[in-house]
Amino acid sequence: MAANKKKILVTESMSKTGRALLNARDDIELLEFPNMISSEDFQAMLRAQAPVHGVALGATRFGEVELQAAGDMKVVTRIGVGYDAVDVPALSRHKVPLMVAGTANSPSVAECALFMMLTLAKRAAEMHALVTEGTWPQRLGKLPYDLFGKSVLIVGFGRIGTRTAKRCQAMEMQVLVYDPYKSAADIRAAGYEAVPELNAALARADFLTIHCPKTPETVGMFNGALLRLMKPTAYLINTARGGIVDEKALYDALASGRLAGAGLDVFEQEPPPVSNPLFKLPNVITAPHVAGVTREAVDRMSEQTARNILSVLDGDPIQQNVINQDVLG
Known part of the structure; x- marks a missing residue:
């Protein structure tokens, strides 16, 4: 990977619309991981790929251990709006914004x-x-x-x-x-x-x-x-x-x-x-936790997730989608 490229890990559930926005950038490298990956395997992947600069999560847990494994995390996003699997205080301690998909789903x-x-x-x-x-x-x-x-x-x-x-x-x-x-x-x-x-x-x-x-x-x-x-x-x-x-x-x-x-x-x-x-x-x-996961919603959430990531990498976070507002400013 070129030295100036940012490495972004995205869950396999991210749709083509979101991937296309990220792939259009020549300063970003995308890597995929399974949506139901175990915590141990995810941490190992982060360590193997470090430094990792951004991640688009499905159901995967994320906190202090994952931040340390990533090495240089800039933004954590959810392809959705819930974030109970994310340790928000840990992200705030590291000044890393947690972003969600807003009104997409x-x-x-x-x-x-x-x-x-x-x-x-x-x-x-x-x-x-x-x-x-x-x-x-x-x-x-x-x-x-x-x-x-x-x-x-x-x-x-x-x-x-x-x-x-x-x-x-x-x-x-x-x-x-x-x-x-x-x-x-x-x-x-x-x-x-x-x-x-x-x-x-x-x-x-x-x-x-x-x-x-x-x-x-x-x-x-x-x-x-x-x-x-x-x-x-x-x-x-x-x-x-x-x-x-x-x-x-x-x-x-x-x-x-x-x-x-x-x-x-x-x-x-x-x-x-x-x-x-x-x-x-x-x-x-x-139903199997799919209320917000229609075909259309996945596209909307994936696109918003990509825009969230890009906004942080470009130095202008979409503020209304940031959960831990204390990292802004």
Whole structure:
């Protein structure tokens, strides 16, 4: 490699659109690594390729050990918006920005949340079975439900929560928003009801959809005590991060009839064991953490990731996509 070239490691899940932006630069060398690479193998790769100046991560963990192995890291990016697998304080100590893909996958996650609400309320699997299994005459005993007129509680009013709210409002739902970090005035100005108390709002909600980040504050947030506040006819949707919902408590609520159903794109352990008791419940629908990974979203996220990397290498970081703002300036 020429001495003036910057070495960038990108996960294999990065699409052609992002790679093309980086490959168009004659001062950058791209190297690929598997999206599900082990921490040990990733660290070994960093050491073997050092100095490494940038990395585009999928699910791979990144922290102090990886920074030391890289030798001269300038920017760490995620092809996505979550960063719970990244040690942000470690990056800040080394003055390395952590960047995310901004709004690139927000519409996709919002669509998935609405899809899960509709799939559960319209009893899609049961309706399909009534036709294909010859049990059509039983249809009046398994009537679906409308979203129209129902209350939806959106927890987290950021990039994804705001888009989910718009889609729920289009379904003529009553939209409640809980986000202690957003002003009630801003939420009301957007056309929604700001709810200051989560407990009281849970008791009103026909649907709960979670769009807050996974932090020490939100791990286990939806435990047995909170789930008991919900209506037995209510549905819970989690397209945020596994661990925000206590899975054992959720199973107990669903199995006992204290909660009508759940849609889960994320789990405490990923991939989850096939023995997970939630999978045996008829009122649970699941997806393999792909809410924000549509064909279009991958292209948008990859392109934004490439632009994030280039902005740092060119000395002008895209500030709104930097998580650890303390490294700027």
